[in-house]
Amino acid sequence: MAKHKERSEIVIYGGAVHLSKEMLFRNEQAIYGYLSMLERSGWSSPLEGFFVSSLTQEHWIIKVTLSIFEKVQVGDLVCILPVHSCLVVSALEGYVTTHSEKVKTLRSRDSLFSRSA
Numbered sequence: 624m625a626k627h628k629e630r631s632e633i634v635i636y637g638g639a640v641h642l643s644k645e646m647l648f649r650n651e652q653a654i655y656g657y658l659s660m661l662e663r664s665g666w667s668s669p670l671e672g673f674f675v676s677s678l679t680q681e682h683w684i685i686k687v688t689l690s691i692f693e694k695v696q697v698g699d700l701v702c703i704l705p706v707h708s709c710l711v712v713s714a715l716e717g718y719v720t721t722h723s724e725k726v727k728t729l730r731s732r733d734s735l736f737s738r739s740a
Contacts, residue, residue, distance in 0.1 A: 645707035
C-alpha cells in the first residue's frame, strides 16, 4: 500500500484481477468499489464518500478524506466491496468467511477444503 496525501489517495495491491473491471457512475465519477473497515463481526457498512476511483490489473486507487487518510496506515487491512463480483467469484475455487467458514464455488476442488487452515 502507498499513501499520497496531496491527492487524497491510497493505493492498494489488488486490481482488476481481484475486483473486476465493472463500474458504476455516480456524479460522472467512475466507481469500482467502496471502502469498508474490518470489525469484529465482519466488515462495516460502506464508508460514505470513499470509493475505488480507478484500477489497473494489480492496483486500486481509493479516494479518501483526510480523516480516513490519517486513520489508515501502510500495512492495514481494509475491505473493498466491489460493485460487481461475478468475474471474481468465477476465478476462485472457494472463500473463507470472516468467521473462518469455508464456502465452495462451482470451480471448487475437494482438495482445497481438505487442507489444514
